[in-house]
Each structure stands twice: as C-alpha cells, then as structure tokens.
Amino acid sequence: MACAPQFTISSRLLSLVEQVAVLRERIQGAAVELSWIPALQKDTRTRNGHASTAIEGNPLTLEQVRALEDGHELSAVDARPQREVLNYFAGLRYVEKHVKKKVIRHEDIFALHRLLADTVMDQGEAGRYRMIAVRVGKHVPPAAASVSGLMFELLEWWNKDAAELSPVLSSAILHYQFEWIHPFADGNGRAGRALALWELYRRGFDSHHIFSVDEYYWQDRPAYYKALDDVRRAGEDLSGWLEYCAEGLRQTLERTWTRVQAWDVKAQQKLVLRPRQEQLLKLLRDHGSMTPAELWSALEISRQGAMDLLRPLLEAGLVEKVGSKKTGRYTLRQP
Numbered sequence: 564m565a566c567a568p569q570f571t572i573s574s575r576l577l578s579l580v581e582q583v584a585v586l587r588e589r590i591q592g593a594a595v596e597l598s599w600i601p602a603l604q605k606d607t608r609t610r611n612g613h614a615s616t617a618i619e620g621n622p623l624t625l626e627q628v629r630a631l632e633d634g635h636e637l638s639a640v641d642a643r644p645q646r647e648v649l650n651y652f653a654g655l656r657y658v659e660k661h662v663k664k665k666v667i668r669h670e671d672i673f674a675l676h677r678l679l680a681d682t683v684m685d686q687g688e689a690g691r692y693r694m695i696a697v698r699v700g701k702h703v704p705p706a707a708a709s710v711s712g713l714m715f716e717l718l719e720w721w722n723k724d725a726a727e728l729s730p731v732l733s734s735a736i737l738h739y740q741f742e743w744i745h746p747f748a749d750g751n752g753r754a755g756r757a758l759a760l761w762e763l764y765r766r767g768f769d770s771h772h773i774f775s776v777d778e779y780y781w782q783d784r785p786a787y788y789k790a791l792d793d794v795r796r797a798g799e800d801l802s803g804w805l806e807y808c809a810e811g812l813r814q815t816l817e818r819t820w821t822r823v824q825a826w827d828v829k830a831q832q833k834l835v836l837r838p839r840q841e842q843l844l845k846l847l848r849d850h851g852s853m854t855p856a857e858l859w860s861a862l863e864i865s866r867q868g869a870m871d872l873l874r875p876l877l878e879a880g881l882v883e884k885v886g887s888k889k890t891g892r893y894t895l896r897q898p
Contacts, residue, residue, distance in 0.1 A: 687748020
C-alpha cells in the first residue's frame with residue numbers, strides 16, 4: 564500500500580489542479596514586492612501553528628498563538644498548550660531550513676517528530692517509531708513490527724516516484740499514507756501535516772511559504788476526518804482524498820490572494836486580516852457590492868461590529884463605499 568498509491572484523476576480533480584495552478588501563478592506574480600513577504604510569512608506560520616494544533620484539541624486562540632510567536636508568555640494559560648504551539652513553530656522552522664534537502668531519511672522524520680512532540684506525548688517516545696498497537700477512531704494502523712518497513716517504502720516513494728506527480732497530488736498522498744501507517748505512538752497528525760507542507764516547499768509550490776493549508780482542515784474538522792475515513796471505506800482508493808485536498812489548496816490560495824492584496828496596499832500600516840475580515844471580503848467578491856445591512860446580516864454581527872471590520876479595510880483602500888449616504892453600498896476597490 565505505502566509504495567503503490569491507488570487513485571484515478573477525475574475531471575473534477577483535473578479542474579481543481581488547473582485552478583490551483585492559475586491562482587498560484589497570480590500570487591507568485593504579485594510577490595515581487597519583497598518588503599511585505601517576511602511579515603506575511605510570519606502571519607502564515609502563526610496560522611499554520613494555530614490550525615494544526617487546534618485540530619488536535621489545543622485551546623489557544625489565533626491571537627494567543629500570535630502572542631507566542633512574538634515571544635510573549637501567556638501567564639494565564641497552562642504550560643502544555645503553549646508547549647504544543649512552540650513545538651510546532653520549531654517543526655516549521657526545521658522544515659523551512661531543510662527545504663532543499665533532496666533525500667529524506669528516517670533520521671529526518673525522527674528529528675522533525677522530536678521537535679513537534681517534545682514533552683507533550685501521552686504515550687511513546689518522541690522521535691522513535693512506536694512499539695505499541697494503537698487505534699485512531701475506527702482505523703487500526705498496521706502492527707508496530709511493520710512500521711519501520713512501511714516507512715522505508717513510503718520514503719522510497721517520496722524520494723523517487725513522488726516527483727512524477729504534481730505537488731498538489733504528491734503532498735496529499737504523503738499526508739494520507741503517513742497517517743495510515745501512524746508510525747509514532749502520538750503526534751502523528753501534526754507530523755503528517757508538516758510533511759505534506761514540506762513536500763509543497765521542496766517542490767517549489769509555495770516558494771515564499773505564505774500558504775496556510777492547515778486552516779482548511781481545521782475549519783471543518785469533521786470533513787477532514789471523514790475524508791481520511793472515506794479512503795479506507797473505498798478500499799484505500801485515494802481519488803476522493805485527492806479531490807478533497809486539491810479543493811483545500813484552491814480555497815487556501817484564494818484566501819492567500821486576499822491576504823496578498825491586503826499586504827500590498829499602499830498604506831503605511833500593512834493589514835493582518837482577521838478571519839471575519841476575510842469572510843467580509845469574500846462576501847463582497849461573491850456579491851459584487853452589498854449594503855451595510857446586508858453585510859452585518861450575512862456576518863451575523865451588529866452594525867457596530869461590521870463597521871469595526873470595515874474601517875481598516877476602507878482606510879487601506881481594499882474596500883470603498885459607492886453611492887449616497889442613504890443608498891450607499893460597499894464594494895471591493897478595483898486595482
């Protein structure tokens with residue numbers, strides 16, 4: 564199984580891969596304004612750290628994770644949630660540092676897992692393949708005695724055959740098969756998502772490291788777990804999983820394009836978009852223009868809450884108001 568992934572490239576999957584390619588080229592073309600890339604990278608690292616740990620039950624908010632990334636200690640928060648987030652940041656830095664590594668070996672996987680799972684494992688040892696049987700929901704991973712051999716096959720596939728596929732597909736395959744093997748006693752979810760990101764980085768898909776893919780999985784965790792389970796119900800056919808992950812990349816790149824526009828505005832203070840502001844911008848993009856009442860109704864917030872979201876977007880020039888005071892509507896400002 565680990566060395567021979569089964570899947571069919573459907574017309575929907577092909578369409579999604581093409582849409583992802585178009586969005587990626589648009590973002591790459593806009594990334595000539597290098598001054599804002601480091602700040603956007605930091606924002607993306609924060610979002611990935613928050614999302615991937617939240618999937619596993621970490622209670623910290625995005626703002627608390629952002630504070631940890633800035634070097635602050637959260638005095639009113641337990642040590643373990645903070646350690647999980649800091650570990651994930653360490654894991655991301657490891658991936659970024661080794662982005663040009665041509666051959667990934669067991670030792671590299673161990674080193675990454677040690678960073679991610681240090682002092683936060685409920686069972687087993689960080690950086691060592693499991694020696695016990697485990698169960699993940701309805702999935703019973705392979706016996707511990709076969710883990711090393713299966714990981715050898717997976718690494719061989721990753722180092723050789725993966726390059727023949729689009730990184731959109733190879734990262735999704737790597738993600739699933741790692742989770743299927745479940746090689747460690749704990750911390751496999753975070754490790755698997757980090758490996759999928761590593762594949763995108765190694766293949767040059769996200770050369771600026773500004774795509775926060777884990778947010779897609781976190782925002783609908785039941786769908787994420789269902790997509791994993793559906794592969795097993797389909798007899799290990801990965802076709803549906805590949806479509807799910809390609810759709811995730813498409814949505815991620817759409818969201819990234821919105822953030823790029825926010826950072827590329829000609830304002831002195833660059834914007835770090837809040838999730839509700841991203842939702843607001845998406846509404847305007849989908850509807851063309853909306854009245855104030857339509858906006859706060861769609862967002863299910865008060866008028867004042869909507870204005871608090873709008874004001875920074877108006878000041879930055881991302882949104883403009885057209886029409887009279889009584890009949891005015893908000894719309895995205897055209898470049």
